[in-house]
Amino acid sequence: MAAEQHQRIRRAFMGAASVCAATFLLASCSDYPVEVDTVDQLTGVWSDFAGRTVEFKGDGTFTAKGLDKADVGADCSGIADRQRGTVSLSGTYGEVTFDGVDCEGMKLAFYGSPSSFVACFTQDMTSGGCTDEFSRKDD
Known part of the structure; x- marks a missing residue:
């Protein structure tokens, strides 16, 4: 039971880490045009x-x-x-x-x-x- 709970926690952590990494990469890429009006x-x-x-x-x-x-x-x-x-x-x-x-x-x-x-x-x-x-x- 403890091993199964450990696996669920590990999967949840890895999923959250993947989402954070993807968000960071998208935010830091310079491929998206930006409006500069002033x-x-x-x-x-x-x-x-x-x-x-x-x-x-x-x-x-x-x-x-x-x-x-x-x-x-x-x-x-x-x-x-x-x-x-x-x-x-x-x-x-x-x-x-x-x-x-x-x-x-x-x-x-x-x-x-x-x-x-x-x-x-x-x-x-x-x-x-x-x-x-x-x-x-x-x-």
Whole structure:
């Protein structure tokens, strides 16, 4: 009897642990588009794992450090020399323009959860054409 009760408790514990693990994985994945409607949600310094940064300002402009055409997933000639631009928000993405760079159709896509999301430059929103994910740096 004690062995049977032990098995039931073990199954209940394993079931609860599985649900918790699945919830954690779903919450931490960055595959889900997130709506970003105000510049305040974006304002601040964002970085990727390689140390490149993008600082978004409250007026819709940004300044980047270390970006090149591979970081934005497109053939944007001259981007390494031009690390400034503007972004205008449109729900789950922002329209991006780099100052003095021919880079049409560039977007900034937002993925994750409303309270913790990542941003990535892309020209192909349909296939998740992001190369690097930028997340907000902690102050």
